[in-house]
Amino acid sequence: MVNESGVSFGSHRPAMLPSMLGWMGFFWWLMVCNGHFFHKNHEHLPRRLTRSASSGISQNEVQYVEDRKKHTSTALHEFFKNSNVDFDPSLFTDSVVGLAFSGGGYRAMLTGAGEVAALDARTKGNNGHGHIGGLLQGSSYITGLSGGGWLLGSVYFRNFSTVENIVNEKDLWDLEKPLFVAEQAKDCLSKIKLYWRLYKNVSWKKSHGYSVTITDLWGRFLYRQLIAGFGADDILDNNPRFWRWSDLRHEHWYTERLAPFPIITVLSRVPVYRPPHEGSAIIEISPLEIGSYDKDVDSFVDIEYLGVKLINGRPDEKNPIIVGLDEAGFLLGASSSLFDQIFTGIIENLTTSKSLANSLRWVLQHTGIMGLRDVAAISPNPFLGLSHVGNGKGSAISSSSTLYVADGGSNGLNIPLQPLLEPSREVDAIIAFDNSGAELDVSWPDGSPMTKSYERQFLLPGSPPMPYVPDKETFVNLGLASRPTFFGCYAQNLTNLPGDNVPPLIIYIPNAGYSTFSNTSTFQLAYTDKKVKKMIQNGYNVATRGNGTFDEEWAACLACAVSQRSRERQNLPLSEQCKRCFDRYCWNGEIASDGEEAFQTLRTDRSLLLQN
Numbered sequence: 110m111v112n113e114s115g116v117s118f119g120s121h122r123p124a125m126l127p128s129m130l131g132w133m134g135f136f137w138w139l140m141v142c143n144g145h146f147f148h149k150n151h152e153h154l155p156r157r158l159t160r161s162a163s164s165g166i167s168q169n170e171v172q173y174v175e176d177r178k179k180h181t182s183t184a185l186h187e188f189f190k191n192s193n194v195d196f197d198p199s200l201f202t203d204s205v206v207g208l209a210f211s212g213g214g215y216r217a218m219l220t221g222a223g224e225v226a227a228l229d230a231r232t233k234g235n236n237g238h239g240h241i242g243g244l245l246q247g248s249s250y251i252t253g254l255s256g257g258g259w260l261l262g263s264v265y266f267r268n269f270s271t272v273e274n275i276v277n278e279k280d281l282w283d284l285e286k287p288l289f290v291a292e293q294a295k296d297c298l299s300k301i302k303l304y305w306r307l308y309k310n311v312s313w314k315k316s317h318g319y320s321v322t323i324t325d326l327w328g329r330f331l332y333r334q335l336i337a338g339f340g341a342d343d344i345l346d347n348n349p350r351f352w353r354w355s356d357l358r359h360e361h362w363y364t365e366r367l368a369p370f371p372i373i374t375v376l377s378r379v380p381v382y383r384p385p386h387e388g389s390a391i392i393e394i395s396p397l398e399i400g401s402y403d404k405d406v407d408s409f410v411d412i413e414y415l416g417v418k419l420i421n422g423r424p425d426e427k428n429p430i431i432v433g434l435d436e437a438g439f440l441l442g443a444s445s446s447l448f449d450q451i452f453t454g455i456i457e458n459l460t461t462s463k464s465l466a467n468s469l470r471w472v473l474q475h476t477g478i479m480g481l482r483d484v485a486a487i488s489p490n491p492f493l494g495l496s497h498v499g500n501g502k503g504s505a506i507s508s509s510s511t512l513y514v515a516d517g518g519s520n521g522l523n524i525p526l527q528p529l530l531e532p533s534r535e536v537d538a539i540i541a542f543d544n545s546g547a548e549l550d551v552s553w554p555d556g557s558p559m560t561k562s563y564e565r566q567f568l569l570p571g572s573p574p575m576p577y578v579p580d581k582e583t584f585v586n587l588g589l590a591s592r593p594t595f596f597g598c599y600a601q602n603l604t605n606l607p608g609d610n611v612p613p614l615i616i617y618i619p620n621a622g623y624s625t626f627s628n629t630s631t632f633q634l635a636y637t638d639k640k641v642k643k644m645i646q647n648g649y650n651v652a653t654r655g656n657g658t659f660d661e662e663w664a665a666c667l668a669c670a671v672s673q674r675s676r677e678r679q680n681l682p683l684s685e686q687c688k689r690c691f692d693r694y695c696w697n698g699e700i701a702s703d704g705e706e707a708f709q710t711l712r713t714d715r716s717l718l719l720q721n
Contacts (some may be wrong), residue, residue, distance in 0.1 A: 111662065122423070123162065126212045130525075134216060137336025145150035149215075154417070155430055157366065157423055158410050158411055158422055158491070159348075159400075159409065159410045159491065159492070160409055160422075161407065162401065162402045162406070162407045162409060163495055165169065165532075166531070166533045166534055167183045167397060167398060167409065169397050169504060170276070170370065170397055173366060173370055173705055174205075174249050174250075174534075176366045176368060177249060177366040178621075179366075180246060181202075181205075181206070181246070181247050181248065181249055182202035182203065183202075184230065184244075184246035184247035184267045185201070185202045185204060185206075185243075185247040186198050186199060186202050186344065187230075187243050188241070188243035188244055188247055188664075188668065189202075189668050190240055191236060191237065191239070191240060191242075192238075192663055192664035192665045192667070193238055193239065193662075194665050194668050194669070194684070194686060195665075195684045195685060195686040195687075196684045196686075197689070199224075200672075200675070200679070201671075201672035201675040202669050203674045203675055204247075204672050204674065205249045205534070205537045206244070206250075206535050206536070206539075206540070206671055207249065207250040207251070207252065207369075207529035207536045207538070207539045207540070207613070208223075208228070208244075208245070208248050208369060209251075209253075209525050209529060209539055209540070209541045209542065210224070210249040210252065210254075210258075210260055210261070210524075210525070210542050211255075211257050211518070211524045211542060211543050211544045211558060212254045212257055212258070212517060212523045212544075213256045213257075213443075213543050213545050213546055214630075214631040214632060214635060215259075215636060216286060216364050216544060216546065216552065216620075216627065216629045216631060216633070217255065217256030217257050217545070217631075218256040218257070218263075218542035219261045219636070219641060219644035219645055220258045220544045220620050220645075220647065220651065221253070221256070221260045221542060221544055221648060222260055222275075222276075222619070222648060223258050223644070223645040223646060223647060223648020223651065223652065224271045224347075224461070224648045224649070224651060224652040225260065225264065225698025226271070226272040226273065227240075227241055228243075228244040228245035228540075228652065229242060229246075230243040231273075232273060233273070233274070234692070235350060235421050237656050238407070238665050239472050239656075239663075240653070240656075240664060241653055241667060242569070242661075243651065244540070244667070244671070247671075247681075249370065249536070250369050250370050250371075250372065250528070250529055250534065250536065251368075251370070251371050251372070252371075252373070252374065252446075252526075252529060253372075253403070254374045254375075254444050254516075254517030254518050254523070254524075254525045254527050255444055255445040255447065255516055255518050255638075256371055256638060257525070258373040258374075258444040258445065258517065259441060261371050261373060262331075262335055262336060263275055263282070263335040263336060263443045263570050264436060265357060265362075266336045266437055267336065268360055268361060268362060269367060269368045275574040276641070276642070278338065280338030280597065281334075281335065281338050282334070282335070282580075282638040283334070284637075284638075284641055285635060285636070285638060286639055309387075311348060313394065316421045319488055320511055322446075322484055322485055323446075323551055324437060324443055324446050324485035324486075325373070325442070327442040327446070328436070328439040328440070328441060328443070329442075330437055330438075330442075330447075331438050331441050332351060332441070333438075336352060336438065339567060342508045351436045351437060352437040353433060353435045354394060354395070354412050354435040354436075354437060354439060355396060355411075355413035355435055356442060356623040357396035358397070367492075368460070370395065371396070372394065372525070372528045373394045373395075373444045373517065374391050374392065374393055374394070374519055374525045374527070374528065375391075375392045375443070375444050375446075375485070375514040376389040376519060377389050377392060377401070377405065377406070377506055377513070377514060377515075377516060378515045378517045379405075379505040379506055379509065379513065380505070381513045384515075384519065384520075385515050385519045386520050387522065387564065387565050389515075389560060390403040390406045390506065391528075392514060393528050394444070396412070397411070397412065398411060398412055399415060399435070400492075401493070403569065403572075404504070404569070404571060405499075405504040405505065405507075406498070406506055407498050408422070408441070408492055408495055408497075409423075409496065410491040410492070412435045413432060413435065414432055414491075415491060416431045416433055416435075417430055417432060417491070418429065418489040419492075419495050419515050420493055420550075421494045421495055422495060423608035433539045434487065436491045437457065439485070439677045441460060442485065443514050443515075444487035444516065445517075446484055446514070446516045446519075447483055447515070447516035464569065482627050483515060483516070485514050485515070486512075486513055487511065487513075487514060488510065488511040488512070489510060489511070489514040490511055490588070492506055492507050493507060493509070494507060494508075495507045495510075499614065516544070518558070520561075521557060521558065521561040522561050522562050522565065522577075523545045523557075523564065524542075524543055524545070526539060526562045526575065526615070527562070527565075527573070530574070530575055530612060530613065531573055531611065532608070532610040537671070537673070537674035537675060538613050538616060538671045538672075538673065538674065539615045539616065540616045540667075541615055541616065541618065542560070542618050542651075542652070543556075543558060543559070543590075543617065543618065543619040544619075544622075545557075545558055545678050546580075546630070546631050552628040552630055552631060553582055553590070553591070553618040553619075553620065554583065554590050554591075554619075554620055555585050555590050556579075556581045556583075556584025556589060556590045556619070557581040557584075557671070558618060559578045559584070559615075560577055560578055560579070560580055561573050563576075563577070565688070566607050567607065572607065573608065573612070574603070574607050574610055574612040574672065575604075576596040576606075576609075576612050576613075576614070576615055578579030578615075578696070579595065579696070579699075579701075582583075582701070582702040582703065583700050583702055586701040586703055587699065587701050589617070589619075591621045592621065593616065593617065593618045593654070594617045594695075595616055595670050595691065595694075595696065596614070596615040596696055597612055597615055599695075600674065600677050613674065616670050618652060619651075620648075620651060622647065623651060623717065623718045623719045624647050624655075624717065624719045625647045625717070627647045627651075628643055629644070650718075650719065655718065655719050658719065660688070662686070662690060664692065665686055665690065666687075666694055669683070669684075669687035669690045669691065670690070670694070672686075689716075
């Protein structure tokens with residue numbers, strides 16, 4: 110069987126016993142969930158571990174962003190200067206910029222990697238006139254979900270590495286190996302002993318009341334592929350040490366404020382059998398906290414204490430204090446739990462042996478996870494019994510002993526805009542990279558994540574405002590889903606939106622085929638090394654408009670958009686160059702819903718923009 114990238118799956122069939130033991134051991138290894146739990150005494154804990162979201166962002170986040178201004182202002186000044194703008198670069202260095210990277214599997218991760226490289230001043234040759242290098246250093250926030258979250262995890266848990274360095278690491282991002290390839294057992298007996306120890310670890314987790322889902326397996330795989338590397342055999346040990354989200358606070362990039370503040374998102378799933386919808390609570394995960402501004406949660410908890418049983422935000426003194434559930438791979442897996450659904454297909458299709466498939470199915474059933482295939486379970490629920498939620502009446506989330514979360518884009522809001530729309534973050538401009546694949550399409554964007562995010566503010570009272578955007582048919586019919594577009598260019602025109610806050614200007618940059626066809630399937634799990642590099646290069650071209658081939662003023666136009674809210678605060682007029690840019694890129698309110706037939710025709714009519 111050959112997948113879309115030309116990589117052969119299951120073309121070799123090893124001897125039955127080693128193969129079965131290898132696969133079973135691999136699944137058991139993935140499910141080692143006690144990785145590195147820590148026990149603490151109650152006297153070492155604050156009396157209250159949650160805070161109300163009504164107070165806005167935490168003081169620690171405020172301090173991070175404030176301290177970082179010395180870096181962002183310098184970087185923005187350099188970016189403006191290199192962009193050949195016709196305004197004074199020193200006037201708008203107070204702009205608060207957020208970057209958002211959509212989901213979309215490895216397509217989103219690889220395309221997003223090229224986009225990050227384009228924004229990064231550390232990329233070779235990226236700081237000359239007309240380039241957009243330095244915008245990464247000039248940004249205050251960066252968000253990701255699913256495949257976009259994998260990108261953030263890989264970069265940040267590798268000490269804010271460059272994309273170039275990650276790609277050059279021999280054991281990282283090795284996508285030529287098909288997903289879930291069995292470990293080759295050199296010593297069968299020693300492997301059996303290891304598998305048994307790992308199985309006991311899973312049993313330990315279950316016996317202590319922790320919920321286990323397929324996301325635990327998925328997260329272990331992602332950790333090894335994106336963070337530790339395939340050569341990191343120490344994570345096969347009986348008690349491996351995994352990176353935690355709270356560990357990031359001690360990294361050099363964090364203590365020196367050298368990187369945008371990172372956030373990934375997941376969705377609440379209540380009840381667990383109901384798929385996420387537009388109203389599902391969007392839960393943020395950062396090095397500092399986990400929580401949500403949506404009314405059903407309306408709270409945040411220090412992520413270091415994920416695993417502590419809390420009742421109304423206070424530690425339950427009847428239970429032991431166990432922390433360490435903020436493990437990197439598990440939460441990255443939670444943000445992409447849609448991929449849990451592929452396990453059934455893998456069991457049936459990666460081998461022609463029914464007995465092996467039955468063996469793998471037995472492993473999943475015996476460990477109690479077959480019933481929950483696209484959800485992650487955070488147990489105990491840190492938001493249990495919160496008295497301020499729902500005006501004291503609580504919510505379905507605060508009433509559940511387990512917090513069930515799902516893929517951050519599984520409700521259609523596949524670009525993580527919500528954290529950047531939060532008014533207390535005071536973001537001026539969002540650069541939204543849409544590497545989604547539309548339903549029933551050939552995996553090109555159709556603008557629907559923007560449309561759904563816009564509609565959400567009217568669906569949920571108290572949601573932050575977002576600039577006007579058109580329907581997805583207009584996105585496609587006017588070509589907005591295949592080229593950059595600015596939304597909310599003029600604050601004075603943003604009337605009749607909920608709340609009193611001015612939303613950020615949104616720079617929408619969708620995936621398109623510049624130098625390669627980058628519309629690979631969301632569920633494509635293997636890529637040749639050559640295709641990986643082509644996808645990353647294409648992402649670079651998406652962000653730079655073909656290195657300025659399609660618009661010599663693209664960098665300057667980005668600078669105009671990034672600086673616009675600061676310009677408006679100072680009551681300064683647009684420069685002549687910025688007027689030209691806004692005429693070119695700002696959505697003018699035109700609607701072109703010409704019917705499904707035209708929509709279907711246009712949405713699949715794509716060709717390479719750059720001919721080699």
